Amino acid sequence: MSKTVLVFDSGVGGLSIYEPIRQQLPGLNFLYVFDNECFPYGELSESRLVERCCQVIAAVLMRHPVDLVVIACNTASTHVLPSLRQMLTIPVVGVVPAIKPAAGATRNGCIGLLATPGTVARSYTHRLIQEFAAHRQVLLCGTTELVVQAERKLMGLAVEMPVLAEVLAPWQQGALRPDTLVLGCTHFPLLKEEIARLLPDALLVDSGDAVAKRVMHLLGSQPETEQNKTSRAYCTRDDDKAARLRPTLQTYGFESLTCLTC
Numbered sequence: 001m002s003k004t005v006l007v008f009d010s011g012v013g014g015l016s017i018y019e020p021i022r023q024q025l026p027g028l029n030f031l032y033v034f035d036n037e038c039f040p041y042g043e044l045s046e047s048r049l050v051e052r053c054c055q056v057i058a059a060v061l062m063r064h065p066v067d068l069v070v071i072a073c074n075t076a077s078t079h080v081l082p083s084l085r086q087m088l089t090i091p092v093v094g095v096v097p098a099i100k101p102a103a104g105a106t107r108n109g110c111i112g113l114l115a116t117p118g119t120v121a122r123s124y125t126h127r128l129i130q131e132f133a134a135h136r137q138v139l140l141c142g143t144t145e146l147v148v149q150a151e152r153k154l155m156g157l158a159v160e161m162p163v164l165a166e167v168l169a170p171w172q173q174g175a176l177r178p179d180t181l182v183l184g185c186t187h188f189p190l191l192k193e194e195i196a197r198l199l200p201d202a203l204l205v206d207s208g209d210a211v212a213k214r215v216m217h218l219l220g221s222q223p224e225t226e227q228n229k230t231s232r233a234y235c236t237r238d239d240d241k242a243a244r245l246r247p248t249l250q251t252y253g254f255e256s257l258t259c260l261t262c
């Protein structure tokens with residue numbers, strides 16, 4: 001029987017983590033839960049963030065048996081994992097910016113970290129840089145604009161390229177130009193095509209494949225197909241924006257979108 005993985009985020013950014021897991025382990029059952037009622041998580045206090053994530057995940061586990069939880073959000077991962085691991089008896093996997101692989105991949109020694117302002121400012125991020133990229137030049141850019149644009153894209157709306165161009169302008173025109181870009185928010189890989197248009201020579205690095213490998217390690221090999229395999233999506237607020245995401249969620253393999261009562 002296929003095992004079930006819960007992928008959790010405040011918005012649709014977690015789909016960039018879900019998709020590599022699905023590609024490497026297509027026989028899994030998936031639950032995708034996005035807490036749009038409290039989106040974005042970067043605006044919550046640490047205590048409220050921990051409380052909210054535990055609350056929503058507990059509500060999901062009352063409905064479904066789950067074998068592993070993926071916190072597909074950099075902001076939540078840096079705060080919530082200890083509490084969740086204490087609360088649950090199943091594995092919990094988090095997401096961190098892919099600074100280590102970027103440090104090994106750069107050719108000119110200059111890396112750009114593109115993340116939310118909270119991730120850029122967080123001491124955890126600076127410890128990662130010091131540990132894995134102390135010998136590299138790491139340029140930091142904190143933005144919430146790309147989160148908004150990724151959400152727009154998955155709702156079927158046009159990405160506002162001038163907004164992206166303004167965010168990335170220092171790396172397009174500056175004296176220091178990174179040749180490797182860490183997409184340090186799970187929303188940002190959803191804009192890979194658009195970012196590549198503006199920085200065509202940069203290698204874009206994210207955490208999706210690393211998380212998928214970790215899930216595979218923890219769960220082991222799974223059946224390639226399962227007759228009763230299911231994938232369901234849940235939101236925490238049923239509004240027009242959530243409704244616009246239904247067609248996109250269907251293309252990712254989710255047969256339904258239901259509002260979760262917490």
